[in-house]
Amino acid sequence: MRFISILILLxxxxxxxxxxxxxxxxxxxxxxxxxxxxxxxVLFSFQPNENLMREKKSVAxxxxxxxxxxxxxxxxxxxxxxxxxxxxxxxLLWITYIGFDRYGTWVRDDARNYAVRHAGISLEGKDDRYFxxxxxxxxxxxxxxxxxxxxxxxxxxxxxxxxxxxxxxANQDYYYDLRVESDLAFNNLNFVAxxxxxxxxxxxxxxxxxxxxxxxNLENLGLxxxxxxxxxxxxxPHGIMFSFSKNF
Numbered sequence: 001m002r003f004i005s006i007l008i009l010l011x012x013x014x015x016x017x018x019x020x021x022x023x024x025x026x027x028x029x030x031x032x033x034x035x036x037x038x039x040x041x042v043l044f045s046f047q048p049n050e051n052l053m054r055e056k057k058s059v060a061x062x063x064x065x066x067x068x069x070x071x072x073x074x075x076x077x078x079x080x081x082x083x084x085x086x087x088x089x090x091x092l093l094w095i096t097y098i099g100f101d102r103y104g105t106w107v108r109d110d111a112r113n114y115a116v117r118h119a120g121i122s123l124e125g126k127d128d129r130y131f132x133x134x135x136x137x138x139x140x141x142x143x144x145x146x147x148x149x150x151x152x153x154x155x156x157x158x159x160x161x162x163x164x165x166x167x168x169x170a171n172q173d174y175y176y177d178l179r180v181e182s183d184l185a186f187n188n189l190n191f192v193a194x195x196x197x198x199x200x201x202x203x204x205x206x207x208x209x210x211x212x213x214x215x216x217n218l219e220n221l222g223l224x225x226x227x228x229x230x231x232x233x234x235x236x237p238h239g240i241m242f243s244f245s246k247n248f
Contacts, residue, residue, distance in 0.1 A: 056218060057211045066207040067200050073207025077214060086203035093199060097192040104185030111178035118171040119164040130162065135176040139165040
């Protein structure tokens, strides 16, 4: 009878689903009403708790998490093995964005300070158009004459603070090259920003598909039933029989 007493102590079993411990339900028998002629007696019947096993995730939440920060929706779904690449890509893209912005700013400021020294310009109150024009013309007189020939006098610079005159063609060309290099760096920001947006979108879609797939798998998951019986009856036991069944 000793092994029967030990088996009666088995009041709970555990199931593992997605890395979490889930308790099932065990039904035990009443031994007082069993006859000695019974050939087998059920000790317990275990059935997993379906509500606990089937913890579905929200597809919408997964998509929102990854759209805010790529990879977080996959983390929420419990499948960060793919999501981590979106997070890494996000970090690299932002590093690239900051790098282009800092480099473009540095080259732009260097070019404008170069124009102060070699073209005699004043930086105060000037817009981007002005800094393009001073690289295309040797002096403000050349620029204004061209505007008058093209019948665009409203574009002429008549304010003395807008005057410039390059001390050499070589220095003008060097300034022009610096300005173009700065513009290219700032233009690259648009491509990096677009890549960041695409990374957010793809990660959101991937997270939503991951959660939807996992939810479908949970719906199709069969439940395992475990039964244990004493062979030969309670008073004349000669073995224990375990049976397992799974519904699909």
